[in-house]
Amino acid sequence: MSKNTLLISDAMILERTAIHGNTDPKLLYPEIKVAQDMYILPILGTALYDKLISDITTTGTTTGAYKTLLDDYIIDPLIYYVLAELPIGISYQFWNKGVLRKQGDNTELPTMSELVDLSNRYRNRAEWYGERLMLYLKQNASPSLLPEYVAPGSGLDTIVPDENTFTMPIYLGDGYDDVSMDKNNCQKKDSWQ
Numbered sequence: 001m002s003k004n005t006l007l008i009s010d011a012m013i014l015e016r017t018a019i020h021g022n023t024d025p026k027l028l029y030p031e032i033k034v035a036q037d038m039y040i041l042p043i044l045g046t047a048l049y050d051k052l053i054s055d056i057t058t059t060g061t062t063t064g065a066y067k068t069l070l071d072d073y074i075i076d077p078l079i080y081y082v083l084a085e086l087p088i089g090i091s092y093q094f095w096n097k098g099v100l101r102k103q104g105d106n107t108e109l110p111t112m113s114e115l116v117d118l119s120n121r122y123r124n125r126a127e128w129y130g131e132r133l134m135l136y137l138k139q140n141a142s143p144s145l146l147p148e149y150v151a152p153g154s155g156l157d158t159i160v161p162d163e164n165t166f167t168m169p170i171y172l173g174d175g176y177d178d179v180s181m182d183k184n185n186c187q188k189k190d191s192w193q
Helices: 010-016 025-044 046-059 064-091 112-140
Strands: 092-095 098-101
Touching: 010 025, 010 064, 025 046, 025 064, 025 112, 046 064, 064 092, 064 112
Parallel strands: none
Antiparallel strands: 092 098
16 A cells, blocks of 8 residues: 555545645645644544555545545545645745745745645635544444444554544643642642642
């Protein structure tokens, strides 16, 4: 099985998004791979992810419940995760003279803040679709339908499916009652004298 197999093509991204049609596919491939490894793999778990990659590698497509899963639930979050990763990946490129930011004629470069805002916009969409994917799997996966989700494996490198796809940049605590949340005194309450 090829670990470089992509679940979506660059053509699909160009057709379904606002990315300009003359964008070099070589700039899209690494972002697709990163998005499916970093975001889709943790939702699916190792076994189900490997099953989809294996099917696409060997036959070029998926069938049955796997096709429904891919077409109706995986493609949308994956596309938006790719879009969330693209602003920096496309804006900055490595050249023999170093990392450069290219600019065309009659164009205006966005600020880093604008790139981050754009990335966050697409990440929010991706997380919404990712949550939909996770709920579909929780509701429909069983030992007879999508059994790889129910039994993701047991090796040290096995990724067990996530329970939540949303990210929260604010730490709200672990729910431990015996730990002080006072920023000046972070210790267990029973150790206070």
